[in-house]
Amino acid sequence: MAVAAERAYYRFVVLFFNCLLTFGSYFCFDIPSVLQEQFQGNLTCPNGTQHNDTGHNGTLDCVEGLGMTPAEYNLLYAIYAWTNALVVVVAGFLIDKLGNRFGVFVFSLLTVLGSSIFALGSHFKGTPYLLPMMLTGRLLFGSGNGSLTIVQNRITAFWFKGKELALAFGLTLSFSRLGSVLNFFFTQQFESHFGIQWTLWGGTLLCVLGFISAITVSMLDKVGMKQLGLDGVIQQESKKVRVQDVRRLPLRYWLLVLTIMFFYNGVFPFVADASKFIQDKYSGYSQQAAAYIAGAVYDSSLVLSAAVGILIDYVGLRGVFAVGCAVLTLPVFALLAFTFVPPLVSTIWLGITYSFAAASMWPSIPLVVPQATLGTAMGLATSVQMIGIGLSNLIVGHILGTKSSELKIPLWRWQQMMIFMLANTIACIVTSVSLNVVDRKQGGTLNRTTKRSPVEHEERQPADVAPLLSSEPGNDGSVN
Secondary structure, three states: OOOOHHHHHHHHHHHHHHHHHHHHHHHHHHHHOOOHHHHOOOOOOOOOOOOOOOOHHHHOOEEEEOOOOHHHHHHHHHHHHHHHHHHHHHHHHHHHHHHHHHHHHHHHHHHHHHHHHHHHHHHHOOOOOHHHHHHHHHHHHHHHHHHHHHHHHHHHHHHHHHOOHHHHHHHHHHHHHHHHHHHHHHHHHHHHHHHHHHHHHHHHHHHHHHHHHHHHHHHHHHHHHHHHHHHHHHHHHHHHOOOOHHHHHOOOHHHHHHHHHHHHHHHHHHHHHHHHHHHHOOOOOHHHHHHHOHHHHHHHHHHHHHHHHHHHHHOOOHHHHHHHHHHHHHHHHHHHOOOOOOHHHHHHHHHHHHHHHHHHHHHHHHHHOHHHHHHHHHHHHHHHHHHHHHHHHHHHHHHHHHOOOOOOOOOHHHHHHHHHHHHHHHHHHHHHHOOOHHEEEOOOHHHHHOOOOHHHHHHHHHHHHHHHHHOOOOOOOOOO
């Protein structure tokens, strides 16, 4: 009789709590995007606070807020990205050495601490302590959230490798994006009733939900691995992981990492400033309406990710989808830069390409590296991604200006920002095409591997990644 951990329902229970790990943290991550005007608003208004709920472009009104400049605001995103870039490599290696349970506990706790300090910093507006405290909060939050995503992906890859891998990755993305979507829908309304401080504390409370989920998924993972008799095996494989193995990661992995970085360089910095951009360029949008439209990027991802994951599990073609996503993203930034086509068209369009990109790129990493070193590989991939995003946030902040943005930012500055997004997308096309060329020369694993051909994949994989575990080339440490 099969043990519970061998049944399909068990891995989907693990997946459910694994999905909840990042629900609250993704909600918190983009709160500044929704409340950009409050973050950059005046410390006081002559006639009291005036929120942008008139249905007109409200950037000309006085909005009471924290008094940040555009550069300081974008620094909140840049510090998050840089922290990820520095921490996730070490975090990924530690997860490989010490296990998933160590990772989910420590990193989910960091998201709670970081969001708490970020919320506390908002109480010091008008003082020199505001920016340092909020940056410290984002630093700790970034240390936890980026690393927590690595653990989440590692757990998903362990329980679903050779099964519904892209579907599982798609569902984790959907749950994460559900947090982002709810943020774009409700945060502005909540802030208008309760103020920015209580809004930020509400986000912290959702991070506590993630910490509770971390404890639950840790227990399920421990029980399941013991029932499968793999707990000791994984620990033995973890002992073989060395820092020097990074030098032996295959070329396909690095091309995949660069493809991910350039694609996300166009998505995340755009979403961070999208609400302000919509109000500045297009007439007739309130702050709340602009937030809804900016959030459509994540709405599309929320709706499509699971279905796209199922599709990719059955047809493969991950490399082809990566190229297609990059090519089809080019018109998005062109429309935003040079036309007045309704912005909702562009944000939905970007959300669709983002859904296919996330479901094809990230689940490709477990296909080219072994399970025992997956944390390190995911950490490196996240690090490179966040270095790119951090630099992009800085460049965008410089393009948009360093003075207070209570008045509209000139259209030519927004056009320069979109041209920068276009440049990143073109670079993504180049790296994704190169990825397909190399993959084809090395057996076509990314495009040929499907749910219906797990045996074929397992036969090819050891040769591809053997140098990473040179002491026992044939063992990838996976459950299959």
